[in-house]
Amino acid sequence: xxxxxxxxxxxxxxxxxxxxxxxxxxxxxxxxxxxxxxxxxxxxxxxxxxxxxxxxxxxxxxxxxxxxxxxxxxxxxxxxxxxxxxxxxxxxxxxxxxxxxxxxxxxxxxxxxxxxxxxxxxxxxxxxxxxxxxxxxxxxxxxxxxxxxxxxxxxxxxxxxxxxxxxxxxxxxxxxxxxxxxxxxxxxxxxxxxxxxxxxxxxxxxxxxxxxxxxxxxxxxxxxxxxxxxxxxxxxxxxxxxxxxxxxxxxxxxxxxxxxxxxxxxxxxxxxxxxxxxxxxxxxxxxxxxxxxxxxxxxxxxxxxxxxxxxxxxxxxxxxxxxxxxxxxxxxxxxxxxxxxxxxxxxxxxxxxxxxxxxxxxxxxxxxxxxxxxxxxxxxxxxxxxxxxxxxxxxxxxxxxxxxxxxxxx
Amino acid sequence: xxxxxxxxxxxxxxxxxxxxxxxxxxxxxxxxxxxxxxxxxxxxxxxxxxxxxxxxxxxxxxxxxxxxxxxxxxxxxxxxxxxxxxxxxxxxxxxxxxxxxxxxxxxxxxxxxxxxxxxxxxxxxxxxxxxxxxxxxxxxxxxxxxxxxxxxxxxxxxxxxxxxxxxxxxxxxxxxxxxxxxxxxxxxxxxxxxxxxxxxxxxxxxxxxxxxxxxxxxxxxxxxxxxxxxxxxxxxxxxxxxxxxxxxxxxxxxxxxxxxxxxxxxxxxxxxxxxxxxxxxxxxxxxxxxxxxxxxxxxxxxxxxxxxxxxxxxxxxxxxxxxxxxxxxxxxxxxxxxxxxxxxxxxxxxxxxxxxxxxxxxxxxxxxxxxxxxxxxxxxxxxxxxxxxxxxxxxxxxxxxxxxxxxxxx
Numbered sequence: 001x002x003x004x005x006x007x008x009x010x011x012x013x014x015x016x017x018x019x020x021x022x023x024x025x026x027x028x029x030x031x032x033x034x035x036x037x038x039x040x041x042x043x044x045x046x047x048x049x050x051x052x053x054x055x056x057x058x059x060x061x062x063x064x065x066x067x068x069x070x071x072x073x074x075x076x077x078x079x080x081x082x083x084x085x086x087x088x089x090x091x092x093x094x095x096x097x098x099x100x101x102x103x104x105x106x107x108x109x110x111x112x113x114x115x116x117x118x119x120x121x122x123x124x125x126x127x128x129x130x131x132x133x134x135x136x137x138x139x140x141x142x143x144x145x146x147x148x149x150x151x152x153x154x155x156x157x158x159x160x161x162x163x164x165x166x167x168x169x170x171x172x173x174x175x176x177x178x179x180x181x182x183x184x185x186x187x188x189x190x191x192x193x194x195x196x197x198x199x200x201x202x203x204x205x206x207x208x209x210x211x212x213x214x215x216x217x218x219x220x221x222x223x224x225x226x227x228x229x230x231x232x233x234x235x236x237x238x239x240x241x242x243x244x245x246x247x248x249x250x251x252x253x254x255x256x257x258x259x260x261x262x263x264x265x266x267x268x269x270x271x272x273x274x275x276x277x278x279x280x281x282x283x284x285x286x287x288x289x290x291x292x293x294x295x296x297x298x299x300x301x302x303x304x305x306x307x308x309x310x311x312x313x314x315x316x317x318x319x320x321x322x323x324x325x326x327x328x329x330x331x332x333x334x335x336x337x338x339x340x341x342x343x344x345x346x347x348x349x350x351x352x353x354x355x356x357x358x359x360x361x362x363x364x365x366x367x368x369x370x371x372x373x374x375x376x377x378x379x380x381x382x383x384x385x386x387x388x389x390x391x392x393x394x395x396x397x398x399x400x401x402x403x404x405x406x407x408x409x410x
Numbered sequence: 411x412x413x414x415x416x417x418x419x420x421x422x423x424x425x426x427x428x429x430x431x432x433x434x435x436x437x438x439x440x441x442x443x444x445x446x447x448x449x450x451x452x453x454x455x456x457x458x459x460x461x462x463x464x465x466x467x468x469x470x471x472x473x474x475x476x477x478x479x480x481x482x483x484x485x486x487x488x489x490x491x492x493x494x495x496x497x498x499x500x501x502x503x504x505x506x507x508x509x510x511x512x513x514x515x516x517x518x519x520x521x522x523x524x525x526x527x528x529x530x531x532x533x534x535x536x537x538x539x540x541x542x543x544x545x546x547x548x549x550x551x552x553x554x555x556x557x558x559x560x561x562x563x564x565x566x567x568x569x570x571x572x573x574x575x576x577x578x579x580x581x582x583x584x585x586x587x588x589x590x591x592x593x594x595x596x597x598x599x600x601x602x603x604x605x606x607x608x609x610x611x612x613x614x615x616x617x618x619x620x621x622x623x624x625x626x627x628x629x630x631x632x633x634x635x636x637x638x639x640x641x642x643x644x645x646x647x648x649x650x651x652x653x654x655x656x657x658x659x660x661x662x663x664x665x666x667x668x669x670x671x672x673x674x675x676x677x678x679x680x681x682x683x684x685x686x687x688x689x690x691x692x693x694x695x696x697x698x699x700x701x702x703x704x705x706x707x708x709x710x711x712x713x714x715x716x717x718x719x720x721x722x723x724x725x726x727x728x729x730x731x732x733x734x735x736x737x738x739x740x741x742x743x744x745x746x747x748x749x750x751x752x753x754x755x756x757x758x759x760x761x762x763x764x765x766x767x768x769x770x771x772x773x774x775x776x777x778x779x780x781x782x783x784x785x786x787x788x789x790x791x792x793x794x795x796x797x798x799x800x801x802x803x804x805x806x807x808x809x810x811x812x813x814x815x816x817x818x819x820x
Binding site: 013016017088094096100102107109110188192193207208211213214231233234237238240241242245327345349350351353354355356357358359360361362364365370371372382383384385387388397398399400401402403404405406407408409410 | 423426427498504506510512517519520598602603617618621623624641643644647648650651652655737755759760761763764765766767768769770771772774775780781782792793794795797798807808809810811812813814815816817818819820
């Protein structure tokens with residue numbers, strides 16, 4: 001691990017100075033290599049799947065690759081390649097009264113460690129985004145996806161070689177031994193930031209052991225709040241999308257809050273849509289009075305990230321109660337209000353403390369691609385930056401370039 | 411400590427929404443209270459000094475307050491009050507093809523813990539900067555400055571009361587028990603960022619134990635590099651200022667690198683200035699051949715932050731060797747080149763990996779006030795933001811405000 005970290009640091013020095021064209025060339029060549037190597041990748045994936053037969057269907061689905069998924073990986077890398085290069089951009093410039101010209105210039109973070117679980121496509125996504133941002137990546141794939149990730153990493157290596165960039169720019173930890181994670185987390189001097197992608201157990205281990213800054217997504221207990229002045233048609237379309245478009249993504253709505261006075265007019269059609277789409281409904285008494293299919297919600301429901309076709313529904317007296325509920329139960333990921341009342345919308349945007357706060361839109365827009373970030377490595381729920389979707393721009397830092405003409409402080 | 415953290419979280423919610431005027435009013439009232447309370451502060455300081463008689467003169471100087479220092483604290487708080495309010499600023503705004511309008515809006519970090527050592531003025535500075543940024547502050551003063559800090563904190567509390575802001579916006583840990591630091595560092599859920607200000611021992615303890623992001627200044631092993639094309643007069647003025655203006659500040663130059671070919675023309679006058687100002691000189695053989703007063707430097711000198719009137723001097727073959735020396739020995743704080751060669755200057759700015767990189771200016775400009783940040787809580791040497799001088803703007807985060815008109819992802 002030490003040798004990997006040392007090689008990563010040297011590669012990061014080279015990458016920080018690499019021209020934008022070289023990084024784009026490496027990414028495009030990696031996409032070509034992925035397409036050419038599809039057969040080998042699927043063979044490796046079959047070995048991983050064979051070893052994981054005892055796992056759940058959801059687990060196997062995350063692990064499984066097919067030709068479409070390999071093509072999607074290649075396409076995603078091409079998208080990252082086409083994105084404007086973040087490095088060297090002047091983020092701010094000002095001149096001091098003494099004539100010093102100060103610039104804040106975007107630079108890479110350095111060496112980024114990424115620890116992830118079963119999805120092998122993270123190898124391609126994370127490697128590509130790190131490279132775009134000029135960072136050397138140390139990837140620790142889930143042990144269950146080890147063969148798949150190794151085959152994908154070989155394609156990234158081919159891309160780096162084609163562009164003449166250091167081979168150690170993207171390294172996969174070459175062992176399934178879980179002790180490697182402990183070593184990785186202890187290398188506070190060698191790794192500038194760590195990105196855990198996985199379940200609560202992984203995130204908590206990283207929080208406990210990491211000796212470097214963490215860019216982490218904890219969970220998305222997201223709310224959609226239907227204000228009394230919500231447009232019924234918008235509310236109906238937004239709630240169905242926010243919950244059921246893909247119930248398993250972190251931006252999915254988990255709890256629906258509805259102003260009590262408007263609930264009889266708004267809720268029946270919405271609950272009907274959800275039930276018809278196969279969504280299990282759990283609600284408070286007021287909700288259950290409106291629809292007999294709604295099962296009673298327990299206290300735990302208000303704090304649960306289902307990541308599944310289940311929705312908790314609660315009536316509130318108004319925006320004050322909605323804001324208080326979100327402050328208490330929200331996880332700081334994505335929160336939305338549906339209303340035609342501009343003052344209520346602006347108050348919600350201002351007062352809700354979450355990475356993403358929305359008006360009149362589906363919480364499933366919580367996504368780096370939808371934000372225009374090209375691709376994302378995840379959505380950070382920490383308060384410190386980077387917060388929200390983390391794309392190549394967000395995996396950077398800055399330094400100050402100060403140009404003088406002989407100034408002294410005296 | 412739990413109760414303090416809980417009160418801080420509630421205060422932070424209020425502060426996040428507090429109007430700019432209320433925060434400024436609290437700061438101005440705190441400055442008034444400091445001036446009115448000067449006598450009580452100096453009495454408290456006398457108790458601290460009496461208990462610290464066994465300490466070094468440098469330590470006692472850091473601890474000692476007098477009327478001028480109390481006035482300087484009050485003035486610094488007024489400067490923070492006059493600075494533009496950071497919160498609510500729209501840092502970026504763009505519209506997506508689907509009509510979603512996305513804004514990145516500046517928000518407070520939340521609850522910030524500050525652990526510091528002997529200088530009691532940090533109580534005033536840190537409290538004021540945190541308040542300006544809308545953060546609740548938990549201040550853990552050095553046990554030696556406990557009475558002084560308690561008296562200063564009372565003035566900040568008076569300011570908060572005058573503006574009707576929550577009393578828990580600025581809390582001083584009410585005990586000298588060092589175990590409190592351990593409790594503070596363990597509260598990863600309750601404190602959003604921790605700022606250690608002190609010696610290496612404190613920083614290392616914080617790195618080891620903190621369960622939250624750290625905004626830390628490690629050390630400033632800063633270099634000034636005199637390139638072959640340096641203007642001799644600028645070089646002479648810059649080096650004297652960079653080392654001797656205040657040798658004990660973190661932006662002071664600790665090592666001087668000089669192009670070998672230009673050294674006979676540049677160095678004698680510079681070394682003469684430094685020796686006349688009382689600076690001890692340590693150098694490699696080439697330097698010693700130019701001035702008999704220069705003592706031999708050991709390997710350890712190239713890695714030492716003297717914070718004192720001592721300078722290490724080394725001749726280099728050219729910019730390549732200078733860059734390599736800085737990459738190996740620099741601490742990522744502040745690095746400067748003196749040259750009239752634009753290409754060399756730009757290469758230095760681009761390739762040196764440090765929070766602040768300068769051309770033709772004294773490294774002692776590494777200071778939030780000199781950058782126009784109003785005041786600073788320190789200079790961060792970490793690679794992740796905030797990097798460099800940390801003022802009120804840098805003690806903030808952001809959230810995304812997304813305004814829709816019924817969009818769904820579908």
